[in-house]
Amino acid sequence: MSDAQIAPKDAPFGIVIHGGAGVRERAEMSPELEREYRAVLEQTLAAGYEILKRGGSSLDAVEAAIRVMEDSPLFNAGKGAAFTNAGTNELDAAIMDGKTLKAGGVGIVKHIKNPISLARLVMDKSPHVLMVGEGAEMFAREQNVELVPQSYFYNDRQYKSLLERRKLEIPFGGSLKTTSGLISPGEGDSRLYGTVGAVALDKAGNLAAGTSTGGRVNKKPGRVGDSPIIGAGTYANNESCAVSTTGLGEFHMRLLTAREIPVLMTYKNMSVQAATDEVMLRRLVKFGGGGGAIAIDRQGNIAAQFTGNGMYRGYVKSDGKTVVQIYKD
Amino acid sequence: MSDAQIAPKDAPFGIVIHGGAGVRERAEMSPELEREYRAVLEQTLAAGYEILKRGGSSLDAVEAAIRVMEDSPLFNAGKGAAFTNAGTNELDAAIMDGKTLKAGGVGIVKHIKNPISLARLVMDKSPHVLMVGEGAEMFAREQNVELVPQSYFYNDRQYKSLLERRKLEIPFGGSLKTTSGLISPGEGDSRLYGTVGAVALDKAGNLAAGTSTGGRVNKKPGRVGDSPIIGAGTYANNESCAVSTTGLGEFHMRLLTAREIPVLMTYKNMSVQAATDEVMLRRLVKFGGGGGAIAIDRQGNIAAQFTGNGMYRGYVKSDGKTVVQIYKD
Numbered sequence A, B: 001m002s003d004a005q006i007a008p009k010d011a012p013f014g015i016v017i018h019g020g021a022g023v024r025e026r027a028e029m030s031p032e033l034e035r036e037y038r039a040v041l042e043q044t045l046a047a048g049y050e051i052l053k054r055g056g057s058s059l060d061a062v063e064a065a066i067r068v069m070e071d072s073p074l075f076n077a078g079k080g081a082a083f084t085n086a087g088t089n090e091l092d093a094a095i096m097d098g099k100t101l102k103a104g105g106v107g108i109v110k111h112i113k114n115p116i117s118l119a120r121l122v123m124d125k126s127p128h129v130l131m132v133g134e135g136a137e138m139f140a141r142e143q144n145v146e147l148v149p150q151s152y153f154y155n156d157r158q159y160k161s162l163l164e165r166r167k168l169e170i171p172f173g174g175s176l177k178t179t180s181g182l183i184s185p186g187e188g189d190s191r192l193y194g195t196v197g198a199v200a201l202d203k204a205g206n207l208a209a210g211t212s213t214g215g216r217v218n219k220k221p222g223r224v225g226d227s228p229i230i231g232a233g234t235y236a237n238n239e240s241c242a243v244s245t246t247g248l249g250e251f252h253m254r255l256l257t258a259r260e261i262p263v264l265m266t267y268k269n270m271s272v273q274a275a276t277d278e279v280m281l282r283r284l285v286k287f288g289g290g291g292g293a294i295a296i297d298r299q300g301n302i303a304a305q306f307t308g309n310g311m312y313r314g315y316v317k318s319d320g321k322t323v324v325q326i327y328k329d
Helices: A031-053 A056-068 A115-125 A133-140 A156-167 A251-257 A257-268 A270-285 B030-052 B058-070 B115-125 B133-142 B158-167 B249-255 B257-268 B273-285
Strands: A015-021 A091-097 A105-109 A128-130 A197-201 A205-211 A234-236 A241-247 A291-297 A302-307 A310-317 A321-327 B016-022 B091-097 B104-110 B128-134 B196-201 B206-214 B234-236 B241-247 B291-297 B302-306 B312-318 B322-325
Touching: A015 A031, A015 A056, A015 A241, A015 A291, A015 A302, A031 A056, A031 A197, A031 A270, A031 A310, A031 A321, A031 B133, A031 B241, A056 A091, A056 A115, A056 A205, A091 A115, A091 A234, A105 A115, A105 A133, A105 A205, A105 B104, A115 A133, A115 A205, A197 A291, A205 A234, A205 A241, A234 A257, A241 A251, A241 A257, A251 A257, A251 A270, A257 A270, A257 A291, A257 B104, A257 B249, A257 B257, A270 A291, A270 A302, A270 B133, A291 A310, A302 A310, A321 B058, B016 B058, B016 B241, B016 B291, B016 B302, B030 B058, B030 B196, B030 B302, B058 B091, B058 B115, B058 B196, B058 B206, B091 B115, B091 B234, B104 B115, B104 B133, B115 B133, B115 B206, B128 B133, B196 B234, B196 B291, B206 B234, B206 B241, B234 B257, B241 B257, B241 B273, B249 B257, B249 B273, B257 B273, B273 B291, B302 B312
Parallel strands: A105 A128, B104 B128
Antiparallel strands: A015 A197, A015 A310, A091 A105, A091 A205, A197 A205, A197 A241, A234 A241, A241 A291, A291 A302, A310 A321, B016 B196, B016 B312, B091 B104, B091 B206, B196 B206, B196 B241, B234 B241, B241 B291, B291 B302, B312 B322
C-alpha cells in the first residue's frame, strides 16, 4: 500500500518553485519573453503537481519540477548555466528529504545534463552527501547517467554576460544595473541570478527541497556555491519546513540561510512566512546580502520572499490553482 | 594600536584542539606511541597559545595549531591523510572567523601540504567560501602556496587501513573493531577517524574555528565531507561559540552539527557545555551517528564531547596550564 492510499483524501499538498531572484527590468522584458518565462514556470509546476496529486512523493515532485527548469535555456541551471571566469560551465545541485534528513548534492559538474537527478542518485545510491567534480562524474557513469559535452551548456545570453563583465572588469559578486553603474547584490540583476529551486509537501505529509544552478557568472573554476550545501541553499525537515534559496551564494553559506528559516520556526515558534521574512528581509540584508527564498511547511503554508525587483516564482496547492509571478506586485 | 593593546590585561583567552574521536584501544596503544600522540598535541597547543598570549588573533592561533597536526603522520589530516577507495588522497579543510562570519574552505585537494592555510587564503584572498579540486589548486598556485606530490601523503598506517577494508569488503562508514566484527560509527575506530580541529578565543574577544581532514578512509573520489562545510564540521560566531567536529561527516552534514550547538546557545539559552552534550550525546546518537566536537565561547568556557572510547584532545586557557587527554577518563 502506497503512502498515497493511506493518506487522508483531503491531505494538503503543494509545490513552490523559483527561477532565481533578480529579474529583467520591465523595460528589458518583452511580452514574448515574459510569456516564455511564464510558460516554463507553468510547465514546471504542472510536472510537480501531477506527481503530488496522484500521491507521489515530494522528492519526486521536486526532482521532476527542477528538471523542467534545467532543460530550459531561460534559467541559470542545466542548459542555461552561467560561465566561470575561465569560460567553462560548472554546475551545482542538491536535494533533501525532510522525512529522513537524507540529502545528496553535486558540485562543479561539467557534463551532467540534469544535476538535480545526479544529486538524487548521490542521496539514494551512494553513502555520501556531497560529491564534486570528476569524482561525481565517475559516479554518474556508474549510475548510467546521461553525460553531455560542455558545448551543450553554451548559450549566448550567459556568454555575453561573462564577456561584459570581463570587459568592464566587474568584480565577482558585483552587479551591473542596465548598462552602467554597480549595484548591490540585493538589488538583483537578471544576468547574475537564475538559480532554480523547488520545495514540496506531499499527501503523506513529507517535505522535500531541491536547488540547481550554474553558479554565479564569472566565478573561479572550482568554486562551489550555496545550492549544493545542505543548510545554505537547500534544506528540508518535516519538523519545520523545506527551503530553497537563490542569490549570492557566499552570503547564504556564511548565514546558513536555508537552515535558519526552519531554526526560527522550531525555536522561536515563528510561522514559515514570518521566519522567511525575518531571514531574507532583515538578517540577509543587514549582512549585505540579497536574493530570494521559497519555503513550505507541513500544513501547506508557503512563503516566497526576495530582496530585489522580483523573483521568477510560482506555486500550486491542493486546489490545483496555478499561480506564477515575476515582479514584486 | 593592535587589538591586544586595547584588550583588558585579564581578558580571557584559550584554545581547544582535537585530533579525531575514536582512538586506538588501550591494548593497541604502546606507551611510546601514546607519548608521541601527547607530544604532538602539546606542540599543537603551544603553537596556538603563543599567538594568543602575545595578543594575536584566534584565526592565526587556529591556523597555526592545525598546521602542526597536519604535518604529523599520526592524524588523518595533511601528512597522515586517509586514502580514497581509488588509493588517492583528497583533503578537506575550513576556517571561520566568528567576528565577521567570513569563512573559507577547500575540498578534495590533492597537492596541498597544509589545507587549513589554503582555506584561510580562500577566506582572505578570494571572493568565495568553498573551492574544490583542481580549481582550488589553481588558486593555490596563484597565491604561491606550496604544492606537494601525492606521494607526500603516503603512509603505511592509512594504506593498510584501506587494504584491510577492501579485503574484508567493509562498506563505507562501517567500522572494524580490532580485527573482527563491524561496529557502529558511534563506537569509534582509530583507523577511521583522526580529523583534526581547533577552536580559539583571543584577547580581543573574537572566536575562530578550523578543521582539516583526509576524509573517511575508502570514500569515493570526489566525496566532500563535513570538515570544509560551514555549519557541518566548522562554525564560529561571536554571538555564541566556535565549533569543530569529527566523526562520520555525512551525519554532521545532515544534522548541521557545528551550527546546531551555537543555535541551542542562542535560542535555548544553553551553556556551551550543555549545547555540545545535547547535540553530540543525544541528537547525533539518536540519528545513528557518532564522533566528537570541541567548542569555546566568548567567556572562555570550553566543551569537548564524543561518543566513542576517546578523542585525542587538549586545551590551554589564559592561565597557561596545558591539558592533554586521549581516553574517556
